[in-house]
Amino acid sequence: MSAVLAATALLLAAGCSSGGKDGPGGGKSVTSGGTTPGSPSAPAGEGTRPAKGSVRVVRTVAENLNTPWGLAPLPDGGLLVSSRNDGTIARIDEKSGKKTELGAVPGVSIAGEGGLLGIVLSPGYASDHLVYAYITTDSDNRIVSMLYDAKRPAGNQLGAPNTVFKGIPKGDFHNGGRIAFGPDGMLYASTGETGNRGLAQDRNSLGGKILRMTPEGEPAPGNPFGESPVLSYGHRNVQGLAWDDKQRLFASEFGQDAWDELNAIKPGDDYGWPEAEGKSSNPKYHNPIAQWHTSEASPSGIAYAGGSIWMASLRGERLWRIPLKGTEASAPPQAFLEDTYGRLRTVVPAGGNRLWLTTSNTDGRGGRSTGDDRILEVEVS
Template identity: 45%
Template sequence: MTRIRRTVAAASVALVALALTACMSDDRSGPSGAPRASTPADLATGQVAPDGATTDVVTGLEAPWSVVRTGHGADALVSLRDSAEVLELTADGETRTVGIVPGVQHGGEGGLLGLALHDDDLFVYSTGEDGNRVERYDLRGSAGSYELGDATTLIDDLPANTFHDGGRIAFGPDGMLYASVGDAGASEDAQDQDSLAGKILRLTPDGDVPDDNPFPGSPVWSLGHRNVQGLGWSADGTMFASEFGQDRRDELNVIEPGSNYGWPEVEGSGGEDRGFVDPVQQWATDDASPSGLAVVGDTVFIANLQGRVLRGVPVDDPGTAREYFAGEYGRIRTVLAGPDDTLWFVTNNTDGRGDPGAGDDRIVQVPLTTGS
């Protein structure tokens, strides 16, 4: 039994993909060989796009999964999936170990996964001996000297497997903690409201079930998911989630409380007449494997593993997309807003499924331009 601690539906439309990368050099070591992106000529007001040459923020990471900035300039925390280390990336580009999350059982896609910061606490999603779990750690010290303090388990015994572990956690604009839980290989459980497999969960920062969740007494926020790995919100509160499909279609969904997104009855679009919510955009699985997601301005940026590309999707036209850095950096796991009007994205070539290049894995930074 799972223990909980007490203390825009739209039809899928065709993808409009515009390849905007240049400088196809494999040399990532310096500005002269760095891939570049150019602002699209038709960038609408409020939309955001990469514009300029990339630079490496840090290199030599082993299977990085999640990155959260601490709010102190370029200082950030990074999770390493296999070693269960939380690293601090300091403003000068150096790394130091903040701590090792105890009891992490790495295997396949499991291990130390999502991170989130809230009120000076670090929230961690990881795979333990008895399944996946979400813990809250006191984050002690300050920039350059952070340490992991005491841990409190918020929810555990979440479904786990060597694949489909979900793992993304994020705080919404309502101050609640959202967590994606994969179907853990038991696809039928995604349709079972009483199972936490194949769900997006919503909890208070203390691990309680909010009174306004759609199913009384349940942490379930939405169901019918296969393996959500990206969560984010636009300025108007719209919640977006990126999701791995199986053989046919990967998805970008707009998440509404209590809604059912169809897996395994439906993969991709075609479920509305059966009471399921269709994705606002879908891709062939070979072209996507959408992982981390970040909303910056009026653009949803999506990191893609199998597709080896960064996509930008307009919030007000989510059935379209632009592509950046296609094939330049290999697998891309995570994307987030960087400091000083930049975008960061995280490669994932050392996790056993990629083809590592010199310096992999890395966090990459690129300047951003906002349409006006």
């Protein structure tokens, strides 16, 4: 292992919708003490976090959003939110809830689970004002960047998209779609295997992978497979990426019929799909640190706060807390907001012990209520 890759492994060591199995939702505010179903993992590493946590919904930030998917807080205030089915990005004033449309992203093809998915700000946003987006086109899934100019008229604030990375397989299902910049300044993307299971184990395919690249879309230095953007493989459909305070990467993954997963990602490792779903006795596969029955989770976005991973669940209609000790769960996962706001899609740190949380009841699989979809501000511990 090269010195660069060794450093990368130390930095990183730390999974789609499940084909129409997601359930209905509701909507009311709540303070939740949580329940504790799930599968604990043996603790390892640094200090143990409290086994029990709490969640308090502070307020509803915005309502009446259509298929919100990606969420990116702006450094000067405001939240950018992508609409999967409209193919647009809007700015939400986090104080008043006012919505201002930036514009539509050209080239987006909306079908099935595809469309305008994850968004993230450039690491150099203060000077370059670039917004990155993961989009489905007529031919593939790809990552584009666009200039955001708030001085231009509403609806015309996005520049023409520049293709950063293309060729990710697309399908009606399992398109992945989360993008994030890591603490190393590299761009990470989660992809699905589009229902073609063999892609997940094919290291020459971009499907069923976590990818790591430069902001310009080139394979990142120190990647485990030479001049390849592939960081890890054997994934079914990853839609959540987050780093803890030790710069270790975690990812949530949709299972098929048995087990959804939370994984600690190690460069070059095989996470088992389709040969393994959930924990396996085969040592060649990297086991999840926690797993859930698909009816309890179907996880999308994740965030790190207060020593725990927080995981938004679609079919499970709840927010999961997974307290960490090193790269293992230190206690059984704990569920909050069960059957309260319906399907939960994206969770993003809001500073301190607060999170931004989006619902996903207008995507054709939820029981839509008055006011859906929403962005919530929640306080966690």
